[in-house]
Amino acid sequence: MGRAVRKQRGRGVALVTGASSGIGEAFSRALARDGFDLVLVARRRRRLAALAHELSEAHGVASEPFAADLSTAAGLCRVGERIAREPRLELLVNDAGMGEFGHFAGSEWSREESEIRVNVLAVVRLVHAALPRMIRRGRGAVINVSSTVAFVPTPSFAVYGATKAFLNSFTEALHVELRGTGIRVQALCPGLTHTEIFARARADASRVPEFFWMEPAEVVAESLAALERGTVLCVPGLKNRTVANLARMLPHAASSRIAELLTRSVKPTRIGVTRPSPT
Numbered sequence: 009m010g011r012a013v014r015k016q017r018g019r020g021v022a023l024v025t026g027a028s029s030g031i032g033e034a035f036s037r038a039l040a041r042d043g044f045d046l047v048l049v050a051r052r053r054r055r056l057a058a059l060a061h062e063l064s065e066a067h068g069v070a071s072e073p074f075a076a077d078l079s080t081a082a083g084l085c086r087v088g089e090r091i092a093r094e095p096r097l098e099l100l101v102n103d104a105g106m107g108e109f110g111h112f113a114g115s116e117w118s119r120e121e122s123e124i125r126v127n128v129l130a131v132v133r134l135v136h137a138a139l140p141r142m143i144r145r146g147r148g149a150v151i152n153v154s155s156t157v158a159f160v161p162t163p164s165f166a167v168y169g170a171t172k173a174f175l176n177s178f179t180e181a182l183h184v185e186l187r188g189t190g191i192r193v194q195a196l197c198p199g200l201t202h203t204e205i206f207a208r209a210r211a212d213a214s215r216v217p218e219f220f221w222m223e224p225a226e227v228v229a230e231s232l233a234a235l236e237r238g239t240v241l242c243v244p245g246l247k248n249r250t251v252a253n254l255a256r257m258l259p260h261a262a263s264s265r266i267a268e269l270l271t272r273s274v275k276p277t278r279i280g281v282t283r284p285s286p287t
C-alpha cells in the first residue's frame with residue numbers, strides 16, 4: 009500500500025531540520041502525508057529513526073534519519089553536502105532553533121554562540137547549499153522558521169529575537185533576488201507554540217494564558233497553505249497576526265517596553281535541558 013501511495017503522489021524530497029520534536033516534527037508528519045520523501049535532521053538520532061520508520065510505514069514515503077549537530081562546523085558541513093547532492097530536493101525547511109532566556113550580560117557564552125550558529129549560520133549555509141540546484145531546475149521552496157519576536161526587540165530573549173529578525177530580513181531579500189526563478193521562500197513567524205523549546209531555554213512559560221498558544225500542527229498547516237499562495241512572511245494565527253501588525257506600527261522603544269512587560273510572566277527554571285538526551 010505504501011509504495012502505491014508513493015508512486016501516486018511522489019513529490020520529491022523535503023529536508024527538515026529540527027525534525028526530532030515540535031514544529032519540525034509536525035512539518036515532517038504533514039509533508040509525509042503529502043507524499044514527500046524526507047530527510048530528517050536533528051541531533052537525537054533515536055527519535056529521528058523512530059519517526060522515519062513511522063512515516064515510511066504510514067505513508068509509503070522514503071524517510072532518511074540524518075543525525076547532525078548544526079552548531080558544529082562538521083555537522084553543518086555534512087548537512088550542506090547532503091543537500092547539495094540531492095537531485096530531487098523540492099523543499100528545505102530550516103526549523104532547527106534554540107533560545108536562551110535571561111539577561112544577556114549574565115548568560116553562558118557557549119549557549120549564545122550555539123544559538124547564533126543554529127538559528128542564523130546553519131540557515132544561511134543550508135539555503136546557500138540548496139539554491140543552485142533549485143535554480144537550475146526552476147523549482148523549489150525554502151521555509152525559514154523565524155518567530156513573532158522578529159518584529160520586536162525582546163528583552164530576556166535579546167539574541168534569540170535578533171537571530172529571528174535576521175531571518176526575516178534575509179528571507180525577504182532572497183524573495184526579491186529569486187523573482188522569476190520559480191523558487192518560493194517563506195519566513196514562518198509563529199507565536200507561542202506548545203513544544204519543548206521553553207524547557208530547553210530554561211524558561212517556564214506556564215503562566216502565559218492558554219489563549220495565546222497554538223499547536224505545532226496548526227502552525228504547519230498555515231505555513232504550507234501560505235507557501236502555496238506565495239506568502240513571504242507567514243504569521244500563523246489571528247492573534248499573532250494582530251500582535252505582529254501592532255508591533256510593526258509602534259516605535260521600537262514602545263514595542264520593546266511592552267515585550268519586556270509581557271516576558272515578566274516567563275520565569276527562569278533550572279530544569280531546562282541543556283544537552284539532548286540520545287532519544
Ligand SMILES: NC(=O)c1ccc[n+]([C@@H]2O[C@H](COP(=O)([O-])OP(=O)(O)OC[C@H]3O[C@@H](n4cnc5c(N)ncnc54)[C@H](OP(=O)(O)O)[C@@H]3O)[C@@H](O)[C@H]2O)c1
Nearest residue numbers: 026028029030031050051052078104105155201203204205
Ligand atoms: N515553540 C514556540 O513557541 C516557537 C515560537 C516561535 C518560533 N519557534 C521556532 O520554531 C523552531 C522549532 O522549535 P520548537 O518550538 O519546535 O522547539 P523544539 O521542540 O525544541 O525543537 C527544536 C528542534 O531543533 C533541533 N535542534 C536544536 N539544536 C540543534 C542543533 N544544534 N543541531 C541540530 N538540531 C538542533 C532540535 O533537535 P535535537 O535536540 O534532537 O537536535 C529540535 O528538533 C525554532 O526555530 C524556534 O525558534 C518556536
